Amino acid sequence: MKKFFFVSIILSFFSLIWSFFPKKALATEKINKFGIHILEPSDLEKAQELVNSSGGDWGWVTIVIRDDDLNHDKWQKFMDNCREKHLIPIVRIATHVEGSYWVKPKVEDVQKWTNFLSSLNWPTENKYVIIFNEPNQAKEWNGEINPKEYARILSEFSDKFHSLDSKFLILNSGFDLAAPNGKETMDALKFMEKMNEEVTNVFEKIDAWASHSYPNHGYLGKPWETGRTSVRGYEWELSILKNNFKIKKDLPVLITETGWPKIDKKTKGKYKKYYDEIAVAAYLKNAYENVWLKDNKVKAVTPFVLNYPGELFYDFSWLDKNGQPFLQYNIIKSLPKENWWPKQEEKFEIKSLFLPSFLPVNTIYRGNLILKNTGQSILGERGETEIPAKVKGDLEVSNLKLNKNNLIKPGETVKIEFSIKSGKIPGEFSFSWGNLPEQKIKVFPPSILYQAKYNFWEKVVLKIREIFNF
Template sequence: MKILTSVVFALLFLLTASTTVGAVVDPRTAANNIHGIHVIDENDLDDASKLVNSSGGEWGYVTIVIREDDQNLDKWQKTFDRMRELHLIPLVRLATKPEGNSWAKPTKESADDWVKFLSSLNWVVENRYVILFNEPNHAKEWGNELDPEGYARILYFFHQKLKEESDDFFILPAGFDAAAPNSSGTMEISLYLARMAKSVPGVFTLLDGWASHAYPNPGFSGSPQGIGKGTISGFSWEVSFLGRYGVSNNIPIFITETGWVHKEGKVDKVLGYDSEDVGNFFKQAYTSVWRDPRIVAVTPFVLSYQDVPFDQFSWKKYNSNEYHSQYQVVQAILKKNGQPQQIHDSQFIDTESLPEKLVTGSSYSFQIIVKNTGQSIWADEDGFSLGVDGDLAYDVEKIVKVRPFEDVRIMLNIKTPEEKGLRIVDLQMMHDGKPFGERIENQIDVVAPPSIIVRAKLWFKKKTEGDDFRILLYRDNKVEKEIVDVSIVDGESKTIELRDVIPDRAYRFVILKPFYLPRQEQGYLSENIITVLSFERMLPVDFNKDGSFSVGDILEGLRHPLQTFSLLAPI
């Protein structure tokens, strides 16, 4: 039966391997900050960022555990969003839940729930790093069983389910305890891996990277220069061993757990290293063994653990807001400014922002509404802008900060030439000069300006004349244009060309003159058409010049009787 099962998995592997193309990004192809930390509580992310993104570093890594009974989409999306703000890359380790004194074995049936949950999150970077469970060569981590064949099948099954959903899932295996012996509760790593490979041939070549628990053994107190299995360079031995099963020696390596125990804790120990020694060990490791170019991330265990059995691993002091000296030592190590690949995407909300016609020799301001539908946070300082491709003069408002799924209103200022003709104005978001997201293509006809003639009457005056009239053009209750010092003789103005307006639209025109109540008229503007605006008779009762008639006007008129008489006289 076991032979038949192996043959079946071998056939399945050959079929899927020939049709599946990995779309993950090798994080080593861009600037990468290998520094990271293992976090138990998402409330520790700010301190994690101060550690791993210090001394020139950006975009460090955080290993964080999500249990199957904690698939709270709102909670974890907020956590991811916070990591995005802090420039932290999540390495998500899947976990089941405790059953008695062990962790339950994951089941194939649970894979669909995991895939649905993980796919519903807007991840921080394009690679969705997923670690499939923890140290299965410990029986207590696998339903109190040592079952390498079972873990191989789960690894294969979860890999297939996740990749079917998205090739962006970057699949890592569980980290193994490389120091574990063969016993009733543990299995030596090489035996465990060999049985996995025999049970599901090719299973290791499916992986996008290798997760290693490169602890300094024995007793988590080994040398920072240790070499071989069970040391802080144990990842190298593991990958070399996997070479016999088709794994490339250049596979990306993630040290998702490592670290030395220190004497300080809930109850201080008499023997062992103090945190200052541990800090120096980390410094040696980062500047020697962990400079291996295959390493993508090193996330020591653990930033804060305030109880046994892991208080001696904690970087944070017991019952304190302060950290052991290893925190400051690692914080001071020079780091790289990581440049992980993110998905940039956008959608225009108002696709009719730009009109089909504009007027020659005019200036316009348009509000372009765009939605951030990707992973990145847009800001001008990070190279994001609204790109304009066309043959009109323009300038664009800078973007301040736009998070995923937020809208931004960007002011686009356009100046048209004096010549008529069709012009192109295409819009698309840009990052570092490269376009992304939806593209809007616009053809704008630059046409001759429309014109108006204003006809007005003042009270019962025999003649209506003056050069202090003003015309306001409203659209959607907003002033679009103001024309000042309009001269009217015998109740009519000269022909007035209108620049800076949008033709083939209706406007509300309001005429103003000092001491007179305003009047309004609707008008439609078209190119080469003279629109005649005939306003109702204007009444000279706005003595306080506030645009309306009230008791205040009566009082003001009484204060200045000669002026009032002059305005009301029919001559």
């Protein structure tokens, strides 16, 4: 009994000491967290200037794709432009507006969305998809509030996207964290509870958390405030996921909407209650420097919205009606940013390759092949691209090298030279480059060559050998 008591004391002591050490955080890879919410692909240039400024690279853009705008050429061009401008897209799927409401999505719509989004060549390995928007607002759900229906949709969409491609990272819709219970809105916690009642552990099905961490109420919060209606609203959401729903994942956070509306000195009326342009710029800078950039859980912040010249959201716009930046644009543009490179899938396809059916021993064959870029990266963008040769047998095969000044975009082809040198040992040998298909070639000694019956190509080779005496 005394021994048990002593052991208990020791364990308690170490538990107490351990509690003073910081808990292990999420992966702390340095990434460029800066992003912006855009409405049109034409806004990519201004977005790039903002989020990849001051030493940064590969910032983020959140954009909405509606179900009545599934134009493959348009959105593939968008993905290609993101690739060239080093922007990581966060795609929020949406239905379309009829009257005063967004049409309610259906579970069976999942096939349409998986088919379309998987048909696009994304610029990065991870493909971020948000499943609709703020369903705890009736206007986003055809005038209804139906958390159980949204839970089934989120579950089904997550399952289907994951079964198709594990690189699809599925995010929940951001919730309106300031919404009360009423006819037109439902409290976010109540909405999440009803979701979990309908589909147990529904939040375990997602890969990252989308948060609308606005400085509420009335967009008049300060960047140093805390709680569910602050720029730290995501912290409250994560605590609910852990404490109320006991989810085991440490979900990374993408703040896909946030920011302060402002008074434009050129406008009047309803904008008077908001902060002025100088205060908004200062508050955004404070939020980045003292909250979001310091929190390893936050992977991206895309404030709403880069460019909205219309009246509805003009007070949130970072550009004025002439496309000129407000102060907040220039202030955030000036903040130092991380230079990093997200993972991209590198894939190639041989479109044309000629190999002789045999080689004599101690012979060098020089040839070329046509290689097509079927991956996500722009070959040559990060310097010289080299695909290593893998050889089985007595052969020397050169690596495939692409000059760093030769940029090959996905879908484009390039001609690359190579050489094969046979050794002293005859036989059938195989080789390949990287993950490209395996090639085979026979190496014969001279005695065999002169005794065999040759096809046309082999006769040509032998004739050349005769002429050049090799």
